[in-house]
Amino acid sequence: MRESSSTILRDMMAVDTKLSPLSKKVHLSMDEPSLADNLGDVDRLRRFLERELGSRVSIPLSQMQLIPYRIREGNWKVTVTVGMASSGWDVIDVEAGHTGDSLYGLAVDVGTTTVVVYLVDLATGRTVDTAAGYNGQVSYGEDILTRIYLAGEEGGVLKLRDAVLDTLNRLIDELCKRNGCAARKIAAAVFAANTTMIHLLLGLTPENICMAPYTPVVNSPGLLTAGETGLNINPAAPVCCLPGIGSYVGGDAIGGVLVSGMHQREEISLLVDIGTNGEMIMGNKDWLVACAGAAGPALEGGVAHCGMRAEPGAVDRVNISRNGSVSYNVIGGQRARGICGSGLVDCLAEMFLAGIVDRAGKFRRGDSFTVVPGAESATGHDIVVTQKDINNLMRTKGAVSSALELLLESVGCSLGDIDNFYAAGAFGHYLNLESAITIGLYPDLPRERMVRLGNSAGEGARLALISGDKLGELELIKERITYFELNANEVFMNKFVSSKFLPHTNLDYFPSVKAKMVQRGLISK
């Protein structure tokens, strides 16, 4: 697999993208008023600002109230921070004198489990710091369905909104302190998340998302303000969410398309983003199709028996040698406390190739497998993978691979037509590619066509934050995508059932896995 870490991507994008951030600073040197020209302070500022920006400017009353003081303090020189509005610009801050260019924005990836906030310098487009933490909603339920049910109760939506806002505002505070930046100086934010997470973040009920005909409250919320959302930054700062295309393909996936550039090329690409849903988007510059299979939270930390988030103490790599001895890697090099999603996928693949589980994903003997014996673990207890963990993982991979088959059929393509495969999302970044293919989660394609996009949701948010063009492109991508609703699709259900084998009922779809199975003596040639 070509390594395409987020660092490399980020630099590549910073070069590629013309800076036109969601908010920016404008330095004005105005003529002093005189008897011959005693225009009002605000009218004067507007005149100079509109001349400078070449477009309409709107000034909220709270700024008007400060302007007479600020312009006199700065002796008719001021620095105005403006934020993009649906037409023209909104004034979001006015400072006395010329205060330099430094201005910050946030690119935010709101995951069901993890929230990542990138502090971006809007003058350079670069990420200057990152803070991550558990989504505070986790305390109300690890998995997304539990939260959707809670949201249906009286006051539930607000409870969940406050939980994720608390997390966000705590991370913002952390970033501000670490970088000596006042929260008021953060002048824009862009969110990338799945549709449900965007709903809960904005205080919108997600209750219709999981009921036919699966209608979200909104796919394109458009430009909001930080004040409306409760985000602790400049309250007038523009805030936007990467647009989603349906209840199950959210802005996070659209962000991946933007980052990959697949929507601009001749070749056919397939982007797969596995989280709570297995979302996939396929196409090229002429057409784009998408669908999603409810992957379930099998890979999210804390769902498996010994599951945990991919953080220090988590087993993230497992190897079972021919003689049955187990080796593993622990993040941070310390004693193991649990196993994370990529460790689980690795473990299932290795157990399968070692003949410990059969093609149906059932243990041949017993009902669990010890990855780390209690004597080696941080807790003193065995770290195990259970039959239930495997069953969950089988459902996930079944949903993802069925969705992919259906998508290919719907456009009359086969796997061989796919020129580029993009593994998007946090899992795409951490998963062992070979293991993901062995269990049938990813298709078995020539490895040189497979690219890891890193945190493409966060990167998509950063691009939208620093480039009005990219923000517009996202809306165009969204409009171009044809969405297949699988939840009510009978063909999908049949495929789903038949794909619950390792790696698949039809081994010819997975030639490299078949070769390994022959090599290991699991099947004859």
Added chain:
Amino acid sequence: MRESSSTILRDMMAVDTKLSPLSKKVHLSMDEPSLADNLGDVDRLRRFLERELGSRVSIPLSQMQLIPYRIREGNWKVTVTVGMASSGWDVIDVEAGHTGDSLYGLAVDVGTTTVVVYLVDLATGRTVDTAAGYNGQVSYGEDILTRIYLAGEEGGVLKLRDAVLDTLNRLIDELCKRNGCAARKIAAAVFAANTTMIHLLLGLTPENICMAPYTPVVNSPGLLTAGETGLNINPAAPVCCLPGIGSYVGGDAIGGVLVSGMHQREEISLLVDIGTNGEMIMGNKDWLVACAGAAGPALEGGVAHCGMRAEPGAVDRVNISRNGSVSYNVIGGQRARGICGSGLVDCLAEMFLAGIVDRAGKFRRGDSFTVVPGAESATGHDIVVTQKDINNLMRTKGAVSSALELLLESVGCSLGDIDNFYAAGAFGHYLNLESAITIGLYPDLPRERMVRLGNSAGEGARLALISGDKLGELELIKERITYFELNANEVFMNKFVSSKFLPHTNLDYFPSVKAKMVQRGLISK
């Protein structure tokens, strides 16, 4: 004088003006979502709404949060209230089902002394009720200068803003109760006021208004929201202020121009609005000039020794017969409690013609004149006009008539060129025209050319509220007016001094008054 009461004007305007109110209701019947069309609720509403309105619609988050409930409650029929935005429309309310057309707006005349709130039915353009009260700021100072000084103190602006907001919200509450209308159903408001009053209403410092070069904070605040201003109506309702052209010619006067239609006709018109300032605007469809003389609060209730507002108990008409006997009229027909502005002007004119005061405005004997003896009054005390009251009134009329002379000179016109004279503002409505001419406050023109505009500020606000075209016209009028700053004008000061005679140093300017003086034997032919 042709009677042109506000009632007659209002009806005339309602016929003349095509209804395109600042806010309106739209009834939508949407297709139910299906698997083939599972667009988000908000996106669906936006699609139908934009199709209906033919322009861009923006939806605040607070409305998005309600939309999924409202559209299902109404079985995909909703009534959407939209308010005009700087581009397109903002959604300000969404109701389940089709709720009829009734929707209200406010036209508000914020005077230094009196605040008048008109409740307007936006579906018909008609005023359905009116509430008036003292401006709560009066408790901080009767006259405007006292308030400007207070505003310069720490927290002063907010104190004054809260005072007038309290008054407004009390009057709104009164109107809502009387008309069975929820405050949330009031979906727009337009303010007409002088520049200082607009500043204090919006929480803007007026401190630079009375210092050279006399720059207000803002002349055209543009479209605000009720929430920003603190007005207790639908918080998302659009709120706008009639634009002013300078520190001393405010939106109230521009409203008068709009109501008179003088900016659209060939003939030359002169509009005079006497309040705290004597504001005047002159011109026709090709040119408009304006200036203002600081009239002072002589005519405002409560400034004169026995002064009061024009309400029941106020002497509003005074007549002194040839034999010296005094007759008077009391508003409401009850016992007199004081004398209002129009009573004062009447009294000075009558005292002058009766020879009680001389041409310099000095009592020939004593230092006061009893209008109502204590035995007849409600208080048991004499109601008198003092030398100080007269001095204040002389300053007012001096400022007004000097400004007019200067304005005429600046455009090379004489009184004879004026085809229409418009008496605007509340004083213009109540003043006895002959008395105003006798003391030199109004020019001595053929009476058939003189028209009373009524409360043209409130009427201008109503027109802007119910007609986007009129709102646009106001901005154009503002742009077209050439403003003469008199505060620093030496010629004005000379004229000011020389005009402090009754009716004027040069009696030839006042032929009808001269005739009366001859008739009364004050001067020989």
